[in-house]
Amino acid sequence: MAVLDQTLLLCVYGFFSNLRPSEPFLTAYLLGPDKNLTETQVVNEIYPVWTYSYLVLLFPIFLATDFLRYKPVLVLQATSLVVTYVMLLRAQGMLAMQLLEFFFGLATACEVAYYSYIYSVVEPAHYQRVTGYCRSVALFGSAAGSLAGQLLLSVAKVQLVHLVIITLTTATVASVAPWFLPMPKRSLFFHKSPAAAEKTSSTALLEKTEGSESKCPPNSRDVSTVSDCEPCWRSGSSVQRSTCPPLSMQISRSSETGGHSSGLVEVLQVLFDDFLKCYRCRSLLAWSLWWALATCGYFQVINYAQALWENIRPSQDSEIYNGYVETLSTLLGALAALLVGYLPVCWSLWGELVLCVLSLLMAVCVFAMDTVRNIWLCYSAYVFFRAIYMLLITMATYQIAASLNMQRYALVFGVNTFMALLLQTLLTVVVVDSAGLGLDVFTQFLVYGGYFAVISVVFLLAALYKLASRRRSKEEEVLASSRAGPGCDVTDGASH
Known part of the structure; x- marks a missing residue:
């Protein structure tokens, strides 16, 4: 099968699997007469299961994706989505909904296969283009689903259960595509081809010059859009190298395994060695720290935003516009991500300060959602919150991926996502689960706002430390020059 056909099938799968008209109204559906659950059950006992299952399944799925060579995991994801929406339509009771959240967590963890499959069947020169196609189609599907759901609800006056039926239909259509994809012959870790191994062994993973950390990276114009929770899709093949100092000039040990299948112990050892090499870089560590901290808070906000809106404007009493909000926030977030390449910022110098300021703005947005009990202001704050996150996560992705080859940034993005989870x-x-504090949704958002404020303080301190270090280094250089200067003058004078 031609690469174009494979890309087309992946795009079809990405579009229909993300076309979910019921998604913006999930909380209203669970609290409504169809499921008749209480807010405490939904917020404190059902939704947390997604977080737990995603965390537990992420690393095993990451290894299974590579070992099974992507296609079986894509089929598993498609099947999990169908099971999720069948249960959402038919199943009743809290335990059934908790099981539903487990299957959705499984589907979310399997997304790594979608964004990794294409790298096994195309040449590195085409990574960025096909990644852009697949990612853009997935975002368009998500936005189209939210918009369709809102229009059906507001204009056609359909019931929420009909949106679930439509979502189940699109998930079923999507589940057909992976079966027609060919099984790749190679993968990153377990099944490396001899040609790939030879290519890897002929290039250093990080080619940098000493002292390049002080230089500003070129203003990149080829940064692709990034999602909120996919670790392995980004290609660094055609972007400028970042300003991070050399992590290692060694060849990855995984290149030594070319030409045969690697064992689990060997792969784990390679991953651990690469992990240690990657996170020795202070700049990469800083961006990864923000990634993990901010993504954690971002997941919490988007997971429980519908519950907050339901408290401010109950769907049983008035019309809600969650679909419009999700559509606008998705499109604006994608636009913000695309604008990253045009920002005239020296990220190596001002990166921490920018992270500080924009994290503070995210905190303000969350506080506004919590304290201003006006649904329109709450909607607006949510849209700006997502746009800021999309902008920063795109920049973090670029800064990390531009320093690493594909094998290592798959590892780094996976580790960052795992730490966020x-x-x-x-x-x-502690905050949500009924086994912990079991806080109400307004108190939860107060905590999340404070959480982003703490992130802002952390990167303010990092920025001040970095600026102080640079200033101290310059003063030492000036002092050294001033000491060397008179000596040269004396020597010159004596020569006359």
Whole structure:
């Protein structure tokens, strides 16, 4: 099968699997007469299961995706989505909805296969283009689904259960596409081809010059749009190298496994060695830290935003416009991500300060959603919150991916997402879960606002430390020059 046909099938799958008209109205559906659940059950006992299952399944699915060579995991994701919406339509009771959240967590963890499959069947020169196609189609499907759901609800006056039926239909259509994809012959870790291994062994993973950290990276114009929770789709093949100092000039040990299938222990050892090499870079560590911290808070906000809106404007009493909000926030977030390449910012110098300021703006948005009990202001704050996150996560992705080859940034993005989920799980257990504090949704958002404020303070301190270090280095250079200067003058004078 030609690469174009494979890309087309992936785009079809990405579009229909993300075309979910019922998604913006899930909380209203669960609280409504169709499921008749209480807010405490939905917020404190059902939704947390997604977080727990996603965390537990992420690393095993990451390994299984590579070992099974992508296609079986794509089929598993498609099947999990169908099961999720069948249960959403037919199943009743809290335990059934908790099981539903487990299957949705499984589908979410399997997304790594969607964004990794294409790299096994195309040449590296085409990574960015096909990634752009698949990612754009997935975003368009998500926006189209939200808009369609809102129009059906507001204009056609359909019931929420009909939106679930439509979503189940689109998930079923999407589930057909993966079966027609060919099984790749190679993968990143377990099934490396001899040609790929030879190519890897002939290039250094990070080619940098000493002292390049002080230089500003070129203003990149080829940054692709990034999603909120996909770790492995981004290609760094055609972007400028970042200003991070050399992590390692060694060849990845995984290149030594070319030409045969690697064992689990060997792959884990390679991943651990690469993990240690990657996170020695202070700049990469800083961006990864923001990634993990901010993504944790972002997941919490978008997961429980509908519950907040339901408290401010109950769907049983008045018309809601969640679909318009999700559509606008998705499109504006995609636009913000595209604008990253045009921002005239020296990220190596001002990156931490920018992260500080924009994290503070995210905190303000969350506080506004919590304290201003006006649905329109709440909607607006949510849209700006998502746009800021999309902008920053795109920049973080670029800064990380531009320094690494594909094998390593798949690892780094996976680790960053895993750390975000681990933090989110801790936050969920303490703040949301009925086994912990079980706070109401307004108090939860107060906590989330404070959480982003703490992130802002962390990167303010990092920015001040970085600026102080640079200033101290310049003063030492000036002092050294001033000490060397008179000596040269004396020597010159004596020579006359």
